[in-house]
Amino acid sequence: MKPYLFLAAAIVSEIIGTSLLKSSDGFTKLYPTLGTVLSFVAAFYALSLSLQQIPLGIAYAIWSGVGTAVTAIVGIVIWKETASLTTALGIVLIIAGVVVINLKGTAH
Template sequence: MKAYLFLALAIVTEIVGTSMLKSSDSFTKLYPSIATVVCFAAAFYSLSLSLQQIPLGTAYAIWSGVGTALTAVVGIVVWKETANLTTALGIVLIIAGVVILNLKGGAH
């Protein structure tokens, strides 16, 4: 259970880091740039801790899939990026892929 908390922390810090990356304006703004580096370092460290108990394929599928889907949602909500049926379908397919990999994947 603790490993999944580290994985959740890795996802959250990666999402915040990605949002700060957009705020950094190509690393031209100091504080968002620092936040980007700190968040990505925390994300990778947390991911490494989760890998002590979660198989690599499972952890990476969850981290990348959930991270991608939630980052798209943050882009829509926070950054006012456009959303359409294609965006929604893409998010659903990402989540479905993560679920399928975790149900029947070779990582177990």
């Protein structure tokens, strides 16, 4: 269970880092830039800890898939980015892909 807590921390850190990346305005704003760097360092560190027990393919599928889907939702909710049926379908397909990899992946 502990490796999945590290993976969850990696996902949350990556989402925070990506959101702060938008706030950094091309790395021209100091505090969002520092937050971005620290968040990504924390994300990769936590991901590396999770990889001690979770297979790479599974961990990366979960990390990138959940991170992408939640970041898209954050973009819509916080940054008021345009949402469409295509966006929703893409998020559903990302989540479905992560589920399929976890159910039928040979990495387990």
